[in-house]
Structures are given as C-alpha cells and as structure tokens.
Amino acid sequence: xxxxxxxxxxxxxxxxxxxxxxxxxxxxxxxxxxxxxxxxxxxxxxxxxxxxxxxxxxxxxxxxxxxxxxxxxxxxxxxxxxxxxxxxxxxxxxxxxxxxxxxxxxxxxxxxxxxxxxxxxxxxxxxxxxxxxxxxxxxxxxxxxxxxxxxxxxxxxxxxxxxxxxxxxx
Amino acid sequence: xxxxxxxxxxxxxxxxxxxxxxxxxxxxxxxxxxxxxxxxxxxxxxxxxxxxxxxxxxxxxxxxxxxxxxxxxxxxxxxxxxxxxxxxxxxxxxxxxxxxxxxxxxxxxxxxxxxxxxxxxxxxxxxxxxxxxxxxxxxxxxxxxxxxxxxxxxxxxxxxxxxxxxxxxx
DNA sequence: GTTGAAAAATTCCGCCG
DNA sequence: CGGCGGAATTTTTCAAC
Numbered sequence: 001x002x003x004x005x006x007x008x009x010x011x012x013x014x015x016x017x018x019x020x021x022x023x024x025x026x027x028x029x030x031x032x033x034x035x036x037x038x039x040x041x042x043x044x045x046x047x048x049x050x051x052x053x054x055x056x057x058x059x060x061x062x063x064x065x066x067x068x069x070x071x072x073x074x075x076x077x078x079x080x081x082x083x084x085x086x087x088x089x090x091x092x093x094x095x096x097x098x099x100x101x102x103x104x105x106x107x108x109x110x111x112x113x114x115x116x117x118x119x120x121x122x123x124x125x126x127x128x129x130x131x132x133x134x135x136x137x138x139x140x141x142x143x144x145x146x147x148x149x150x151x152x153x154x155x156x157x158x159x160x161x162x163x164x165x166x167x168x169x170x
Numbered sequence: 171x172x173x174x175x176x177x178x179x180x181x182x183x184x185x186x187x188x189x190x191x192x193x194x195x196x197x198x199x200x201x202x203x204x205x206x207x208x209x210x211x212x213x214x215x216x217x218x219x220x221x222x223x224x225x226x227x228x229x230x231x232x233x234x235x236x237x238x239x240x241x242x243x244x245x246x247x248x249x250x251x252x253x254x255x256x257x258x259x260x261x262x263x264x265x266x267x268x269x270x271x272x273x274x275x276x277x278x279x280x281x282x283x284x285x286x287x288x289x290x291x292x293x294x295x296x297x298x299x300x301x302x303x304x305x306x307x308x309x310x311x312x313x314x315x316x317x318x319x320x321x322x323x324x325x326x327x328x329x330x331x332x333x334x335x336x337x338x339x340x
Numbered sequence: 341g342t343t344g345a346a347a348a349a350t351t352c353c354g355c356c357g
Numbered sequence: 358c359g360g361c362g363g364a365a366t367t368t369t370t371c372a373a374c
Contacts, residue, residue: 005234007235012235015228015230015235018228019227019228019230020225020227021225021226022192022193022225022226022227022228023192023226050234051231051234052230052231052234052235053228053229053230053231054229054230054231055190055191055192055228055229056191056192056193056226056227056228056229057189057190057192057226057227057228057229057320058185058188058189058192058223058225058226058227058320059223059224059225059226059227060185060189060222060223060224060323061221061222061223061224062321064175064220064221064222065177065182065185065222065323067321067323070270072242072270072272072279074310087316087317090316090317091316091317094321094322095321096317097317097318097319097320097321098315098317098318098319099315099316099317100240100242100310100312100313100314100315100316101312101313101314101316102242102310102311102312102313103309103310103311103313104308104309104310104311105308105310106310109242109310109312110317113321138274138275139273139274140244140270140272140273140274140275140276140279141272141273141274142270142271142272142279143270143271143272143273144270144271145268145269145270146257146260146261146269146270146271147257147260147261147266147267147268147269147280148267148268149267149268150227150228150267151232151237151264151265151267151283152264153230153235153237
C-alpha cells in the first residue's frame, strides 16, 4: 500500500537531478537518462499534479543580502493545545521562515533570519515573547552551516548501473 | 560599507519573485516589474556571479516519497573543538541534510529525514551515536510543519507602491 | 536598460510498440 | 498506455545601441 501514488525509478532519477539543480533543461535530463524530452515533461507534470513536487525555489546567500543571523528557536508553550493559535501569530512575523510542532523538550521549533543582533533582540523580545501562550524560548544561533543538501531519494537497489554522472552546468 | 556588492530595489524584487517561484520566466518577471527581459537576464547573471544566488532547488513532499519522519537533533560533543571532525562524519550519513555549528545548549544542530521510526532508530543508534566525539543527542520530531517560506527581502522603504501582485501560475 | 534576432527549450499532439 | 519524435510557441541569451 503506497498511498495510491506510483513512483518508479525514472521518476526518482528525474527528481534527484532536479533537486540538485532545478534549472537543468528537460532536454538535458532526457539525454542523461536516455529517454525523450517529452517523457521528462510528462513525468514532471504527473509529479506536480500528485503534489510530490511542491515548488521551485531559489537558494540565496542570506548573509550577502544583509541577514547575518540564522537562528533556531525552541519555544515552550503554557499549554500544548495553544499550538494552532501561536503558529498563526508566528506566521505574522516575517523573520520566521519555518515552524514545526515537535515532540521533545520544546513544543515549537522555529527558524528565524535577522540582520544583526539588535534585529534579533527586537524579534525575540518585542515580537515573539509578546505572543500570548509562549512561556519562554531558547535560542540557537548558527555560527556555521556545514551541511545543506537535498535528501538522496534514489535507493541503491533502484539505480543499479545508471550511467548518470554530473555534467558541466548550463 | 556593504561588502562591495551593490543590490538595488530591482534586484531584490527579482529575487523575491524567484524565491517564491523559481520557474517563472524572465519575460514574465520583466512584465511584472516594467523592465525588459534582457535586464532581468543581466541582473540575474550578476546575482549568480557574486554568489547571492546559490542555486535552484526543487521543493518536494518528503512524506509522499516515503520519508515520513523529519527530525531535528541537538548534538552534544565531548569537546567543542571536535566540531570539524564530527561534521565530516555527519556528511557521510545521507539522512543528514542540514548541520549547523551553534551557540546555546547544543554544539551541533542537525536535520534528518527518515522513512519510519525503525529507520530513525538505525540512524540515531547505529550511525550518529557511533561517531567519536558525540556525547549524546536530543531528538525533536516534527509532527507538523506549519510555516515554510522564503525570507521576505524587499524592505518596506524599498517597495513603496510597486504594482506587483501574484498572477496565475504558468 | 532596451531592442531584436538567433539559438535553445518547452509544450503539445499524432503515432507507434 | 507509456514513450517517441517533430512542429509550433515561448523563452533564453547575447550583441549592438
């Protein structure tokens, strides 16, 4: 039982390539995988239709755009049941780019981007701590991001001797 | 002093659009921003050259691909100085998609994707806990992701009355 | 920043195995 | 049906202004 969605090896290979470089042309992917460009097109349309592909994003260097601080916040709530309410308030804060309802020590896990420490203080003290239901927060500032990559979804038993290797970009 | 990189409002608007939908055609962005397609092309080339644009990613629904669990790990090291070594070992574990050197309670913050609880146990117990230098870990499983969006980089004083609004996709 | 034209990619559709 | 191939359309890309 597979949620009714059938994904074969070709689908996974296409996704795997595009997850690393979403700008690669369908014609080029087609050449790598020894199928026609039209096939890539049909497969991607299916993958978008069933919601496996959620979107296409640009990955940017936040530091170079003036957002020097990336921090994770562990948030304690007064009551776990306040989650929906608090999430809605967090959504209004543009610096919050991610929020998860989590198991473990904290009730909510959030990621924020700030320009500098003054900006972080403003976000924490004036915005987040003011949300009703939030008891306290713990802050983890990222000093270095050493890994940031897509999940490898092509399993070993799937890609036995695929002649795929990286080519030069564009 | 701005790191020597000059980014104007138009650059930010282009980035802002592409961060939400990296597949939008340059010609369409050009129409929205009332400039020519060539200008978008030149701006993007500059933004890629200076490293502000790091890449183009596909965003996928990991759950639908069989990876039901997304978890964050707080990792305690025996000594903070072991960071580089441990990071190198973490990089060998494909389930680890993100790792940060952080301030606060933990030394390293990592994000992992697993197929199910058995898979998570294997990753935690057989892979991560076996890395020399790691003292112990704390696991936060994401039960719901309620926010996941790009950072809004166009500041209010930048985009005063831009006639920009979302258009239908493709 | 713009224009315009060549090169390339996307997208669609009829056909085949 | 799933994949192929080709043709129409759109986009990218680049040089000259």
